[in-house]
Amino acid sequence: MASSGLLRALRRRIGPSSSTSQILSLTSTFRSISTLVLGEIEGGSVKPSCFSAVEAAKSLSKENSISLLLAGSGSSLQEAAKTAASCHPSVSKVLVADSDVFTHPLAEPWAKLVHLVQQRGGYSHVVASSGSFGKNILPRAAALLDVSPITDVVEISDSHLFVRHAQRKVASVGLSMQQSTSSGREGYRTVTFAFPIVLVEEARVDQLTGGWPIYAGNALSTVRYTGTGPCLLTIRSTSFPVSTVFDDSKPNEAPISQVDLSTFSEDLIGKSRYVKLSSQDTERPDLGNARVVVTGGRGLKNAENFKMIEKLAEKLGAAVGATRAAVDAGFVPNDLQVGQTGKIVAPELYMAFGVSGAIQHLAGMKDSKVIVAVNKDADAPIFQVADYGLVGDLFEVIPELLEKLPEKK
Ligand SMILES: Cc1cc2nc3c(=O)[nH]c(=O)nc-3n(C[C@H](O)[C@H](O)[C@H](O)COP(=O)(O)OP(=O)(O)OC[C@H]3O[C@@H](n4cnc5c(N)ncnc54)[C@H](O)[C@@H]3O)c2cc1C
Numbered sequence: 127m128a129s130s131g132l133l134r135a136l137r138r139r140i141g142p143s144s145s146t147s148q149i150l151s152l153t154s155t156f157r158s159i160s161t162l163v164l165g166e167i168e169g170g171s172v173k174p175s176c177f178s179a180v181e182a183a184k185s186l187s188k189e190n191s192i193s194l195l196l197a198g199s200g201s202s203l204q205e206a207a208k209t210a211a212s213c214h215p216s217v218s219k220v221l222v223a224d225s226d227v228f229t230h231p232l233a234e235p236w237a238k239l240v241h242l243v244q245q246r247g248g249y250s251h252v253v254a255s256s257g258s259f260g261k262n263i264l265p266r267a268a269a270l271l272d273v274s275p276i277t278d279v280v281e282i283s284d285s286h287l288f289v290r291h292a293q294r295k296v297a298s299v300g301l302s303m304q305q306s307t308s309s310g311r312e313g314y315r316t317v318t319f320a321f322p323i324v325l326v327e328e329a330r331v332d333q334l335t336g337g338w339p340i341y342a343g344n345a346l347s348t349v350r351y352t353g354t355g356p357c358l359l360t361i362r363s364t365s366f367p368v369s370t371v372f373d374d375s376k377p378n379e380a381p382i383s384q385v386d387l388s389t390f391s392e393d394l395i396g397k398s399r400y401v402k403l404s405s406q407d408t409e410r411p412d413l414g415n416a417r418v419v420v421t422g423g424r425g426l427k428n429a430e431n432f433k434m435i436e437k438l439a440e441k442l443g444a445a446v447g448a449t450r451a452a453v454d455a456g457f458v459p460n461d462l463q464v465g466q467t468g469k470i471v472a473p474e475l476y477m478a479f480g481v482s483g484a485i486q487h488l489a490g491m492k493d494s495k496v497i498v499a500v501n502k503d504a505d506a507p508i509f510q511v512a513d514y515g516l517v518g519d520l521f522e523v524i525p526e527l528l529e530k531l532p533e534k535k
Pocket residue numbers: 422423424425426448449450451452463464465466467468469479480481482483484485486487490500501502503506518519520521
């Protein structure tokens with residue numbers, strides 16, 4: 127039985143209107159944190175973004191036991207499991223669901239699998255990275271578990287307190303919201319959402335773009351999870367970089383166990399079926415994980431000119447990015463879009479050519495370590511976030527760079 131002091135402390139943590147049974151249920155959760163991390167497989171290995179989810183899970187509690195769930199079929203799955211078992215010392219166990227149902231990562235069977243494994247293992251948290259894989263599965267799994275997921279987490283304060291990007295979609299799921307906007311451009315704004323499981327306490331206007339509208343990733347909301355069921359999170363992998371220095375004292379190979387799928391009924395799944403995979407045949411690094419990104423905007427004027435960006439990226443061994451304006455104008459396919467409605471990137475070096483720096487674009491790249499911008503307009507907003515800015519004509523700058531940079535070996 128929790129003491130009255132502990133109850134009072136917990137009531138302070140989760141809000142004055144919380145019931146005692148809600149608090150008691152949370153005390154048991156606080157006592158033992160165990161996390162299921164969803165792992166995405168590609169060509170016999172686990173995608174690096176999953177290890178960012180492991181890093182996030184590590185911040186939930188020091189005593190967290192972390193299981194990595196992989197699903198697929200055949201030898202590529204077993205190969206991925208073997209690699210995953212020794213990839214990150216914080217992974218306590220690798221769970222493997224081997225079935226033809228998982229040959230392609232369809233959201234419905236995956237969500238059912240997460241439901242099954244969570245129920246069996248009693249995990250207090252389920253974490254996935256905020257890519258299309260996680261965003262596809264986690265809300266479905268949350269619906270099956272009858273809990274509200276918390277998406278786009280950028281910081282974990284404790285096991286039930288998270289900082290996330292405040293985006294319009296929070297309001298669009300039909301929740302009531304009151305917003306006080308009385309403060310000035312650089313002040314604080316208080317936003318209160320009234321709904322049962324997640325309580326959003328406040329939104330802080332980002333220093334970088336203080337006073338701009340909050341719904342473009344420029345405001346952060348602090349969210350307390352007060353649900354009694356498991357806590358499901360998607361995390362921004364750029365906010366949880368994988369550490370390269372590991373504690374050597376820990377065993378470096380986690381045990382691998384097969385998930386018993388004998389009770390997994392396939393007939394409840396079939397809402398979607400795999401048709402085909404189309405992907406660009408390119409040797410360029412993946413935009414989401416590249417160390418260098420070269421991005422072109424509407425300033426490139428057409429698809430033919432955009433090839434200069436591709437050539438430059440090739441020389442630098444970089445990924446190619448684009449603004450939404452460039453994508454909408456048909457210069458490149460939309461999987462290259464960086465920004466609020468595209469990919470979120472945080473490379474070592476981000477180079478932007480003919481990009482104005484609209485708030486929705488900045489939302490996807492402002493965490494890059496070094497930002498270089500070339501724009502002919504000295505007042506372009508991109509210069510406010512750039513570490514190095516060049517006011518100039520990209521049609522002169524890029525050819526010069528191409529000429530002076532050495533060929534890639
Ligand atoms: C809900 C919503 C979501 C959005 N999501 C995204 C998103 O995810 N990503 C995104 O990028 N945008 C997004 N946008 C669009 C965004 O608002 C901007 O319209 C877009 O980013 C502008 O792209 P741009 O910088 O290429 O084009 P522009 O704003 O037209 O800027 C072109 C720039 O090129 C410069 N330029 C022109 N010629 C040259 C030259 N010869 N040399 C050097 N510089 C030159 C100009 O000075 C200008 O600054 C979104 C908008 C909305 C409403």
